[in-house]
Amino acid sequence: MEDARHDAPQRTSTPEAAPDAPDAPTLLVKIFGRDRPGITAGLFDVLAGYGVDVVDIEQVVTRGRIVLCALVTAPPARGAEGELRSTVHGWAEAMKLQAEIISGIGDNRPRGEGRSHVTVLGRPLTAQSTAAIASLITGVGGNIDRIFRLAKYPVTAVEFAVSGAEPAALRSALAVEASARGVDIAVVPAGLQRRAQRLVVMDVDSTVIQDEVIELFAAHAGCEEQVAEVTAAAMRGELDFEQSLHARVALLAGLDASVVDKVRAEVRLTSGARTLVRTLKRLGYQVGVVSGGFTQVTDDLRERLGLDFAAANTLEVVDGRLTGRVVGPIVDRAGKARLLREFAAQAGVPLSQTVAIGDGANDLDMLNAAGLGVAFNAKPLVREAADTAVNVPFLDTVLYLLGITREEIEAADAVDDGPAA
Template sequence: MDEKRDFVMVTVSGPDQPGITSAFSKILVDNQVEIVDIEQASLQDFLGLSFLLDMSGAKQSKDGVLKDLLFEASRLRLTLNFRLFSEKEMKARNNKNLFVLTYFGDTRALLEISNILAEENANIEMISNLTRHCASCVELTIDVNGVKNLSHLKERVLAKSHELNIDLALQKMEAYRKNKRLVFFDMDSTLVDMELIDEMAHRAGVFKEVSRITEKARRGDIDFEEALIQRVALLKGLKVEELERIRNKMKLSAGAEDLVETLKGLGYKLGLVSGGFDYFANFLKERLGLDFSFANQLEIKNGALTGKVLGKIVDNTYKAKIVNMVSSEEGVLLDQTVAIGDGANDVLMLGQAGLGIAYNAKEKLERAANMSLGRARLKNILYILGISEEEMGSWNVCDRPV
């Protein structure tokens, strides 16, 4: 850096009114002083404005420029402070590693989260409220350049969100700034508030047997594909009429229909990527007007299940491939995708997406996710995507306490 360059940080505060930025900018232009960085916020008509100025090419002395700025601040009934900004500070400013942490909670949540950030040496650069009429959704821009272990920081804040029963997301700034365009939903216990294979097992009279296999898969004794094949084999003979009854009684997760309708209205592409069954996924695709659906195909002959699955099994790996394939077909970057799931079979899909959301999920899935989201709080996704309350209509987070 050129040692002759002369930097000054100027901060202004006081009652807000139109014309403040214009008045200070005119003084700087008249004196050939360049703004290197600028930030302004107004809370309840109280202004906070900061300029980082390069005084190297100023027409008059630094003292003369600062005197003009102080005079203008006095005229506008504002308080102005300044200090020299060192070369070391300039280098640090250019080496920031910024993340955006968004949470839905109260003042206790701010205390607990800010304590963790301080202990992990993460600096809060900016705090803003994303809701107009309540402080339920707060966004922190944080610099993690001094953090020794970013994974440990993420684990701590997500664990704290569980403890406080709040939703929380942590995204890298570059990914956060990219507008999301494509959303992948898991089906069972995510978009639908039920496990459909359990309903099928009940009607086939094999619930205990199916549950034992499910538990083996959860423990890691057998993989997802083998577990699925064994469970479907037990469903052999289940009539299509029973599948139809289950389908007609499918219960959507709270807020799912409104979430889909809002995102569709804003031009998002939406679809299902499920380790469940196409009989239900295709019905849901038509019912909600989704753009695509991927799920396992049940073989049906003579009006009943044969106990076999046709084609490729939609497992953990294949889900991630589907995210890549659909994104490529739609011409959408992975950073512009969102994946929402609840189980171990969603780990790779969530890790592949620009924003991976663990919905009412276990700790293993959260390690791959950017966001932890509680049950029945799907609407909070809209705030994370930067959708305004006007675009949500009457459906916003201030309708109830989080």
């Protein structure tokens, strides 16, 4: 290698050899074997002795085995290609690696119009599911340009970089397969706006927390059954949200206001909620919650999690007791979407670059208004209407839909969640 470096031929500059010319000769150098430090540096040290330019590089390490591909221009000196091949093979043999060198013309073929990130979450992710997903991508004219793993726990998350198919067509084709295969699939258009989604707004009950706050209050008032009956009537369409809210809150009339502290202590964060918020905040996102529940709980969550925004209904308290009424504008389905827009305006974030997460019909307007609407362990109607769905009980898996890897999460010093303190 030393001789090759010292005797490297001088670069020639001819139109035929220009590295960016579509018909310029190139070499694909592929190295594979057991990974160890110094392989990448060693290969390019060898190639440097022949005056080649790097056109493309791809390196993957899986279970301690490396595959390193380097696409380089052909050596400019006449007859130097044979010597380069011999030197690379000799270096690889000395490193106990295998080498393959393929001559060709130009760079990779241009990618097709329409580029997307297809994120797949599986628990587990089976070979059958992966085969079906790849087949469907091909079926709508897409080409898989690259696949890489985002996480191996608590779910297996992989991302396909796809070109040649419109995101809407991909989403439609993959939605049915996701349900049939028991995996979650998100399709997000490629581009800078993916990382620029700097505002995430979440529902609270059964999303950020595991509980329904009205039921926690009802348990202290001894009216769980009555509240459940009103909730059931609302689900049957006999009451709208505002009517249902007023009817349930009326059952709390006379309850001592000290119950608020008890309810706050009983609230259980959803697994991954703290990790999600901490990671987003450290990556520069702004985070908020909107709830059809009560500010008596959301204000506490805002302080506990370090949220930027929080909005909900407010229980009226007079002389130390709940009156059975709420004060101020009602946060209902339309109200959640309105608040998303208000939060985005305050944060200086275009609505197209927001993310909304929720589980119920009351979240639909918000999910549809956001740039990316995520249904989290949601009712079938909500899953069908949202851009994508997550059906595992870990809220931080939403990070993978944003292209954030497990390594980035760990680098953000995320912590494990437990019951709310």
